[in-house]
Amino acid sequence: MTVKQITSPTNPHIKDIKSLFLRKYRKSTGLFLAEGLRNLLEAAALDADIRQLIYLQDMRDRPDVATLREQIIARGGLILEVNQDVLEKISRKDNPQAVIGVIRHQPKDLSAIDATASKACWVVLEHIHDPGNLGTIIRTVDSVGATGVILVGQTCDPTSVEAVRATMGSLFTVPVIQCSVDNFLAWLPGWDGQIIGTTLQDSVDFRSVAYSNKLLLMMGNEQSGLPPELRGRCHHLIRLPMAGRADSLNLAVATGITLYAALHSWQA
Numbered sequence: 414m415t416v417k418q419i420t421s422p423t424n425p426h427i428k429d430i431k432s433l434f435l436r437k438y439r440k441s442t443g444l445f446l447a448e449g450l451r452n453l454l455e456a457a458a459l460d461a462d463i464r465q466l467i468y469l470q471d472m473r474d475r476p477d478v479a480t481l482r483e484q485i486i487a488r489g490g491l492i493l494e495v496n497q498d499v500l501e502k503i504s505r506k507d508n509p510q511a512v513i514g515v516i517r518h519q520p521k522d523l524s525a526i527d528a529t530a531s532k533a534c535w536v537v538l539e540h541i542h543d544p545g546n547l548g549t550i551i552r553t554v555d556s557v558g559a560t561g562v563i564l565v566g567q568t569c570d571p572t573s574v575e576a577v578r579a580t581m582g583s584l585f586t587v588p589v590i591q592c593s594v595d596n597f598l599a600w601l602p603g604w605d606g607q608i609i610g611t612t613l614q615d616s617v618d619f620r621s622v623a624y625s626n627k628l629l630l631m632m633g634n635e636q637s638g639l640p641p642e643l644r645g646r647c648h649h650l651i652r653l654p655m656a657g658r659a660d661s662l663n664l665a666v667a668t669g670i671t672l673y674a675a676l677h678s679w680q681a
C-alpha cells in the first residue's frame with residue numbers, strides 16, 4: 414500500500430525517519446530529510462528522487478499536496494499521512510512544517526565537474542563546519558547564478574536538516590561536490606581557470622583584482638581559515654577590509670560579498 418495513515422510516534426516508519434537526523438544513518442541509507450511544501454514542490458520539479466512524503470492529514474485535499482502525492486506514487490514512493498503528535502516527533506522545529514520529504518541523495522565527486530567549460534564559478538569550502546553557513550552559501554551560489562560548491566576535506570553534511578533548511582530549496586539546483594583534500598589537490602592542475610583564495614594574511618583588497626569568468630573561489634574554515642596547501646595554489650589572495658573591532662567576517666557573509674564582487678565577470 415502506498416498511502417498509510419500513521420497515528421503512533423512509535424511506528425517503525427517514524428523511527429526510520431527520525432534516524433535520518435543522524436549523519437551515520439543518512440550515510441548508510443543514502444536518504445535525507447527536507448521540510449516544507451515549497452521545498453518539496455521545488456525538489457519534485459527538479460526531478461529529485463523523493464522516496465517518502467509525510468504530511469499532516471489535514472493537508473490531504475490541498476491540490477498542490479495531491480499533485481505531489483500522485484507524482485511520488487507514480488515513482489514508487491510511499492505516502493505517510495500523520496497526526497500533529499507524530500509530525501512533532503519528526504520535526505525538530507518548534508513550529509513544525511506540515512510536509513516533510515525523505516529524499517535520496519545523489520552524491521557527486523570531482524568527476525562531475527566539466528573542467529573544460531569556458532565559463533564557471535565554483536565555491537571551494539575547506540573543512541566547513543557549520544551547516545547553517547553551508548546551507549546559506551549554497552543558497553547564495555544559486556542566487557548569483559554561480560556553478561556550484563566543492564566541499565573539501567572533513568566538512569559538515571550538506572544533507573543535514575539544518576543545512577537543507579538553510580538552502581531554502583537551492584540544494585536541489587546547486588551541484589555539491591565532495592572530495593578529500595588529497596583528491597582536490599590532485600585534481601587542481603587540470604583546472605585552467607583562475608583560482609582566488611580569501612584570507613586576511615598576505616592578501617590584497619578584493620576590489621583590486623580582475624575576476625575571471627572561469628573561477629575557483631576558495632573559502633577557509635570558520636576557525637583556522639584557508640590552510641597553506643590551498644593558499645599556495647591561488648593566483649590571488651584577497652581580503653575584505655575589516656574596519657571595526659571584529660577580526661573577521663562570518664564565512665557565509667564573506668562568500669556572499671566576494672561572489673557579488675566577481676559576479677559581473679562570469680555573467681559577462
Ligand code: SAM
Nearest residue numbers: 611612632633635638639652653661662664667
Ligand atoms: N581566523 C580565521 C583566519 O585567520 O583566517 C578566520 C576565519 S573566517 C571566520 C572564515 C573564512 O571566511 C576565512 O577563511 C575566509 O575564507 C573568509 N573570510 C572571513 N573574513 C574575511 C575577510 N575579511 N577577508 C577575506 N576572507 C574572509
